[in-house]
Amino acid sequence: MPGHLKENDQTLWSKFLHGNEQVLSLIYLRHANALFDYGCKMTPDRDLVKDSIQDIFCTLIKNRQNLSGTDNIRLYLFKALKRKLVREIQKSHRLQNVDSESAAAFDLAFLHSFDHTEIELNERQKQELVDAVESLTDRQKEAIYLRFTRGLDYKEISMIMNLNYQSSRALIHRAIAKLRDILSVKSDVFNQTLLILLLRKSKPVV
Amino acid sequence: MNKYKNYTPEDFLADDYFIQWLNDPSEEHEEFWKAFVEEFPEQKVNVEQAKFIVSMFQHEQEKLSLDETYDIWNGVLRNAKRPRVRKLVRMLRYAAVLLLMFASGALAFYLYENSRELHYNLTELNEAGSNEAKIILSDGSEVSLEQKESAITYASSGNQLIINNDTISQNQMDGREYMNKVIIPYGKKTMITLSDGTKVWLNAGSQLVYPSVFLRKKREVMLIGEAYFDVAKNVEKPFIVRTSDMNVQVLGTRFDVSAYPEDDFVAAILEEGSVGLEIKGNSLMTQDRQILLTPNQKLSLNKESRETTVRMVDVSMYTSWKEGILKSESEDLNRLIKKIERYYNIHITLKDPLVGGYKISGKLDLEKSPEEVLNIIKLTVPIDWAKKSNGDFIVMKK
Numbered sequence: 181m182p183g184h185l186k187e188n189d190q191t192l193w194s195k196f197l198h199g200n201e202q203v204l205s206l207i208y209l210r211h212a213n214a215l216f217d218y219g220c221k222m223t224p225d226r227d228l229v230k231d232s233i234q235d236i237f238c239t240l241i242k243n244r245q246n247l248s249g250t251d252n253i254r255l256y257l258f259k260a261l262k263r264k265l266v267r268e269i270q271k272s273h274r275l276q277n278v279d280s281e282s283a284a285a286f287d288l289a290f291l292h293s294f295d296h297t298e299i300e301l302n303e304r305q306k307q308e309l310v311d312a313v314e315s316l317t318d319r320q321k322e323a324i325y326l327r328f329t330r331g332l333d334y335k336e337i338s339m340i341m342n343l344n345y346q347s348s349r350a351l352i353h354r355a356i357a358k359l360r361d362i363l364s365v366k367s368d369v370f371n372q373t374l375l376i377l378l379l380r381k382s383k384p385v386v
Numbered sequence: 387m388n389k390y391k392n393y394t395p396e397d398f399l400a401d402d403y404f405i406q407w408l409n410d411p412s413e414e415h416e417e418f419w420k421a422f423v424e425e426f427p428e429q430k431v432n433v434e435q436a437k438f439i440v441s442m443f444q445h446e447q448e449k450l451s452l453d454e455t456y457d458i459w460n461g462v463l464r465n466a467k468r469p470r471v472r473k474l475v476r477m478l479r480y481a482a483v484l485l486l487m488f489a490s491g492a493l494a495f496y497l498y499e500n501s502r503e504l505h506y507n508l509t510e511l512n513e514a515g516s517n518e519a520k521i522i523l524s525d526g527s528e529v530s531l532e533q534k535e536s537a538i539t540y541a542s543s544g545n546q547l548i549i550n551n552d553t554i555s556q557n558q559m560d561g562r563e564y565m566n567k568v569i570i571p572y573g574k575k576t577m578i579t580l581s582d583g584t585k586v587w588l589n590a591g592s593q594l595v596y597p598s599v600f601l602r603k604k605r606e607v608m609l610i611g612e613a614y615f616d617v618a619k620n621v622e623k624p625f626i627v628r629t630s631d632m633n634v635q636v637l638g639t640r641f642d643v644s645a646y647p648e649d650d651f652v653a654a655i656l657e658e659g660s661v662g663l664e665i666k667g668n669s670l671m672t673q674d675r676q677i678l679l680t681p682n683q684k685l686s687l688n689k690e691s692r693e694t695t696v697r698m699v700d701v702s703m704y705t706s707w708k709e710g711i712l713k714s715e716s717e718d719l720n721r722l723i724k725k726i727e728r729y730y731n732i733h734i735t736l737k738d739p740l741v742g743g744y745k746i747s748g749k750l751d752l753e754k755s756p757e758e759v760l761n762i763i764k765l766t767v768p769i770d771w772a773k774k775s776n777g778d779f780i781v782m783k784k
Binding site for chain 1 (some may be wrong): 406
């Protein structure tokens, strides 16, 4: 979230609390896609995610008088969506007699194409990276998603995931270490590729 | 900067400033990290590795389509206005599904139609960075409109549109409205011919959302900013322009609507025919008001006080922008400057608040450069202007 938007979020929120309900649509538009993407990582049921987002904003309007000021609407919305989705998923699992503990598995589909990187990887390296990410725990996946895809800081992540600050750092660190391990086995290849890349780049244009 | 000298990729990834750079780079970030790699070239490998790991997770994201975005919000508004009814409707909907299984689908269809009534209460900011004129199709794909003045024309079936000279086809299932959206930044404008033949001139800094084909009982579009409408007559299907603060309903007529988020007023000017205006209450709970306009009338609504004024005007003053001419009749310099800023996508600062109150009458040809336009204004009121090195203009008292 850009710094200037964050400030803006704050003023929007206080306008909303002071009775200007129109600004809620701005807040909605600004965060709808991020919320939707986050929700879709927890359940394949797109309609459930959409309904949940709708309910969150309905609740905001209904409970406006009892809401307190926040300087971080995004955090507030992410927390609300997660709480809502976990509850809904548990409910449906109970109906289907599925073990409710395994509710809200975090399914992090990640970049499989590797097209956006300057680094050239061979097929085996790619496969290993895919395997590495697949082998992360759900909580690690969620933490990684919040940090790298959504760009949240550790304090925000710990609040969404109900962890203390240190644990959220450790969770992500362990996940990265795992990825780096796999990269490091290939680190010679990896670094050589980079080196070649760098050399090629620094060569003067003739 | 020295702090990062011995960082491993893990350390970089644990650093909030580093993550900020990759997720939402500002100029400051770019400069810092460029300078860092230049000063510590041996760290480039670690930076690249860290960047690579982040990039693995910046994949294509799930996106709501325009339809879905508006459907969710309409649901929120319906719920806010009639909290109790919603549950009932939901139950009735279930009941209707059951009924459908046994008897006829008429009730279900009725309820479905009703629940899909559109409420485009969405106001949007012209966020910085959306400086590109573009059309967003219902599947989320974007086509940029490169010319300063572009033309968009829909076939009556709605599944084909012509942008300038290119034809684009949209895959659409029958019986469903697909929303399209046009965004015009400051400094540009466009003309859209909708599938029903209605012509819309969209002014600089404006957005229009509309279905590619009108299938509902009403033809509804949503406007942010200013547009001039020449609505194709259809007595059966009223045409409604929704803005943040009021809705304009017509059967077939010509009028201008101005609803810029940055202005403290919204206005509707009627050229021909008749229009009904629905002024929205300040909160979602308050009642809406209805006002009828007759030709050559202008209604303006103060967004804060919710006061409305209706008066007779020379319509051409308000619609000549579509021919590239700004007409004004004892208009505040303040407002005129704002229009000029939008049209040329420039910044003009008034040095002296008094200057903003000067009344301007006359005609400005917007084909001319902003410098020439300011010189013409200079002839009528005692002002002078200067251009800063960053391209911004300053207007001051002479």
